[in-house]
Amino acid sequence: MNTTPIPATTIEFHLAERPVGWPTADTFRRVERTLPPLAEGEVRVANRFVSVDPYMRGRMNLGESYVAPFELNEALTGGAVGHVVESNAPELPVGTAVSHDFGWRSVAQGPAASFRRAAEIPGVPLSTSLGILGMTGLTAFVGLRDIASIKPGDVVFISGAAGAVGTAAGQIARLMGASRVIGSAGTAAKVALLTERYGFDAAFNYTDDAPVAEQLAAAAPEGIDVYFDNVGGEHLEAAIGAFRRGGRAALCGAIAEYNTTEPAVGPRNMSRIITQSITLRGFTLGDHVAAAPAFAQAMGEWFAAGEIVYDETVVAGIENTPQAFIDLLRGANIGKMVVRVDA
Amino acid sequence: MNTTPIPATTIEFHLAERPVGWPTADTFRRVERTLPPLAEGEVRVANRFVSVDPYMRGRMNLGESYVAPFELNEALTGGAVGHVVESNAPELPVGTAVSHDFGWRSVAQGPAASFRRAAEIPGVPLSTSLGILGMTGLTAFVGLRDIASIKPGDVVFISGAAGAVGTAAGQIARLMGASRVIGSAGTAAKVALLTERYGFDAAFNYTDDAPVAEQLAAAAPEGIDVYFDNVGGEHLEAAIGAFRRGGRAALCGAIAEYNTTEPAVGPRNMSRIITQSITLRGFTLGDHVAAAPAFAQAMGEWFAAGEIVYDETVVAGIENTPQAFIDLLRGANIGKMVVRVDA
Structure with a gap:
C-alpha cells in the first residue's frame, strides 16, 4: 500500500503556441488546477515519472503526423508512470503502479481503462517502464x-x-x-x-x-x-x-x-x-502494438539474464519538463530521458 | 521446319566507349564477323527480334549496377528471339523458336542450355516474348x-x-x-x-x-x-x-x-x-525469376481471355539498333520497343 497523500491539484504543461523551428520556454504554459471529484470507475494517479520523447516535436506542428497534433491550451499527452492514490475502480486499488498516456502533469485522473499496470521489479526504477522495458x-x-x-x-x-x-x-x-x-x-x-x-x-x-x-x-x-x-x-x-x-x-x-x-x-x-x-x-x-507480448517475453528474458544495460537521464522536478524536452532535442540525454515529478 | 538459309556471318553492335550523359552513335561500333563452326551441343540461331531496354543504359557505366557493366568491345548482351537454323543439339532442332540473352546481333550461337524455347502463338508476333509475354x-x-x-x-x-x-x-x-x-x-x-x-x-x-x-x-x-x-x-x-x-x-x-x-x-x-x-x-x-511460372499462368489466362492489349514499337533492320536504343531513352516508343532484324 502506498502512503502518498492524495493530491487535490495537478501541475500541467500546456502547448501555448506551435513552435517554428526550435521550441522555447514560450512554447509551453504552466497551469495548476484543482482536480474534480473522482467519478465512478475512475482512478487518480500520482505520477512518478513523465516521458519526454523526440517524436513529440512532430505533434507540436499542425498538419499530418502519425498521431494527431497536440491541441493548443491542453496538457501535452504522452507516456507517464505513477501510483494510484485514490480509486473508484476495484481493478486498480490504491498503491497499484500504472503507466498511461496522460502526459505532462503531476497527477492524472480518468477511467481505469486508460491505465495499464506497470511491472515493479525489485531494484529496477519504475521509469524503465517508459524506456527500455516500455x-x-x-x-x-x-x-x-x-x-x-x-x-x-x-x-x-x-x-x-x-x-x-x-x-x-x-x-x-x-x-x-x-x-x-x-x-x-x-x-x-x-x-x-x-x-x-x-x-x-x-x-x-x-x-x-x-x-x-x-x-x-x-x-x-x-x-x-x-x-x-x-x-x-x-x-x-x-x-x-x-x-x-x-x-x-x-x-x-x-x-x-x-x-x-x-x-x-x-x-x-x-x-x-x-x-x-x-x-x-x-x-x-x-501499428505494431501486437508485438508487445513477444517483446515483453524476449526483453524479460534478456533483462533477467543480465544481457541488457541501460542509462537514464533523469531530470528532477515536474517544473523542469519543458526544459528537459528542449535539452533532449539538443542531444543532452544519454539513454532515455525522463522527468521525475518530485524535485 | 524453318527454311531460312544458314547465315555464315553475324552483324553485332559492340560498346565502343562508355557514354557520359546521353549515348550517341559513337558509343557503339558495328562489327561483322564470320561465325566459327558449330561445336557439339551448340545451336546457331537467326534472330528475328532484339530487345532495347532502358535498363541497358545503366550497364554502359562502369561501377555497380544490378548486373555487371557491359564489356567494352563486346556485343551488348540482352534479350533476343529467333529460330534455330543449325543444330548440334537434339533438344533444339532446326526451326525451334528460342529466346536468349546474347543481345544485339543478327545471329547467335552457343550451347543449347543458353537458349529457352519461346511460345509461338498463332496471330501473335514472336516479339511479344521479349515484351508483354516476357x-x-x-x-x-x-x-x-x-x-x-x-x-x-x-x-x-x-x-x-x-x-x-x-x-x-x-x-x-x-x-x-x-x-x-x-x-x-x-x-x-x-x-x-x-x-x-x-x-x-x-x-x-x-x-x-x-x-x-x-x-x-x-x-x-x-x-x-x-x-x-x-x-x-x-x-x-x-x-x-x-x-x-x-x-x-x-x-x-x-x-x-x-x-x-x-x-x-x-x-x-x-x-x-x-x-x-x-x-x-x-x-x-x-532476384525474382521464381515468379515466372505464376506469371506465365496468370498472363496466359488474361491474354487468352482478351483482357490484355499491347503495343510494340518495331524498328526495322538490325543496322538501326543503336539509334533505336537512343530513341527509346528519349521516349520515342509506345509499349515495348524491339528491333526487327530484317530491314
Missing part, C-alpha cells in the same frame, strides 16, 4: 525484427545510437545475431559509451568534420545490411550508399530535421535503391 | 504483386506508363483489383492512349508546366496506395507526397536520371515515409 524498447525491437527483418550475421548501423531507442537497438541487434553493430552519436563521450558500455563494435561522432558517409565506410568497410534510422538527412544518404545488396532500413525518426526551418535535402543516391534491391520502410509504433 | 510483363507482375503487395481496392499510380513495363503494369493492376489506376507519360498522344486504350482511369503529361505533384493530386484527390516507379526524380517525390498511410512503392526504373550529368536531387519529403508508414522497395528481375 515504448522505447518495443520501438527498437519492432524496428529490427518486423521492419528491417534482421537476420543473424547482418551488419547493422544505428544512428543517434546513444539515445533511448538507439541504445536499446544496439543491444537487441547483437542479441538477435548481428555480426557487427555500428553506431553514430553527437559527442565523443557518447561515442565512447557505445563501444565501452553498450557493446557496439564501432562508433563515430557525426559532428566531426569528416562526412558521415566517410566515417560509416571506415567503420563498415564491407557495407551494411540493416540501418536503424533515428536521424534522417545526411545519415540516411550515407546508409543508402553503404548498403549491400538487399539492404533494409527501418526509418524510425529524423531528429536532424525536426527543428530545422530550411528545406530538407533528400538522399541524392536513390537510384541505389533499385540497383541494390534496397528497402526503406518507415514505421510508427501504433 | 521480361517486361514479368517485371510489371513482380513489381505489383511481390514488391508493392498490391491489394484489391488500392489506388495505383504508374509513371512512364506508356512504356513497355508501364502499359503492362496498368492492365495487371486493374486485373489484380485496383480501384483506380493513374498514369503519367511524356506526350499528349501517350496520355490519350493510356485512358483510351489501356484502361487507365486518369493520366497526365509530365512535360506540362504544372508540377507532377499537382497533376497527381488532381488525378488522385484522395491519395494513392501503390506507386510503380519507372521515372524517379520529381515523380518519386510526388508519389511520396500523395501516399496514403501504409503506401508502397516498387522502384523499377529511373529513366529521368539515366542520362543526366547533373547531381541528382533526392525527395525532400522523406519524413513522410515515417509518419505515413510508407515502404519504398527497389527491385531487379534477377
